[in-house]
Amino acid sequence: MNAEAHDARVDAVFHALGDVTRRAILERLSRQPAAVSELAAPFAMSLAAVGQHVQILERSGLVRTEKSGRVRTCQIDPEGLSLARQWIDERKRLWEQRFDRLANFLDEDEPE
C-alpha cells in the first residue's frame, strides 16, 4: 500500500472515531453484532441517521456489514481499530525514544 492510500485510511478511521455516536455504536458492536435498527434503538435520533453513521464506519474500515434478507447485520472489523492503534503507538514510540536519547546524552556528558 502506498503512503497516500495509507494516510487516507488513517484519516477515514480517525474521522469516524471523532463522533460520539459512532463510538457508542462501536462500543455496542464490541459486545456483539447487531442490525442497524438494533443499533438505532438506544438513540434519540432517526433510523436513517444511524444508518448513515454505519455507512461511515463501514467505509472507514471499522465495521463490516452484511445484508441478509431485509436485515443488515453489522460487526466490528478489528483491522480499523488496529490502524488507529498503530498510529497512536508510533507517536508514543517516537516520543519516548526522544527521552531515551536525552538520557543517553546526559549520561555521556556528566558521568559524575
Add this chain to the structure above:
Amino acid sequence: MNAEAHDARVDAVFHALGDVTRRAILERLSRQPAAVSELAAPFAMSLAAVGQHVQILERSGLVRTEKSGRVRTCQIDPEGLSLARQWIDERKRLWEQRFDRLANFLDEDEPE
C-alpha cells in the same frame, strides 16, 4: 474520576484526533517540542489557525504547553494518547473475548 468526566475526556481526545492538521502537529511534536510558529511553518494556513489547533490539542490533554517570554512551547502529553489507546484496546478486548466464548461453546457442544 466519574464516568461523565472520563467520557468527556475521551470525547475531547478523539475529536482532536479527528482532524488531519492536528494529527500532523502531533506527528511533528512526537519528534521534538516546538513553538507555535514552528508548528505553523509547514502549513498553508494562518498562524492564528494553528494556534487554535494547539489550544484544542491542549484542552484535550494531548499536548502540554508552556509560555516563556513571547514563545509558547508545545510538547506531547502522553496521557492523552494513552487515553485513546485504552479506549481502542478495550473495544478490541471485548470483541476478541466474544470469539473466545464462541470457541468454548463450540468445543463443549461438538467435542468430536
Add this chain to the structure above:
DNA sequence: CCTTTGTTGAAGTTTTCACTTCAGTATTTG
C-alpha cells in the same frame, strides 16, 4: 394479498468546525 418491518436514497435544514482577518498585547532586538 395486505401489512409491517428494516433499510436506503435523496433532498433540505441546522449545527459545528476550520479558517480568515484584524486589532491588541507582551517580549525581544537593533
Add this chain to the structure above:
DNA sequence: CAAATACTGAAGTGAAAACTTCAACAAAGG
C-alpha cells in the same frame, strides 16, 4: 525607544457534517 516577533482574542465567513423528513422498495409475517 522603535521596529520586529510571537502570539492571542474576537468576530465573521464558508464549507463540511450531522440530522431530518419523506418516498421507495424488498422481505417477512399473518
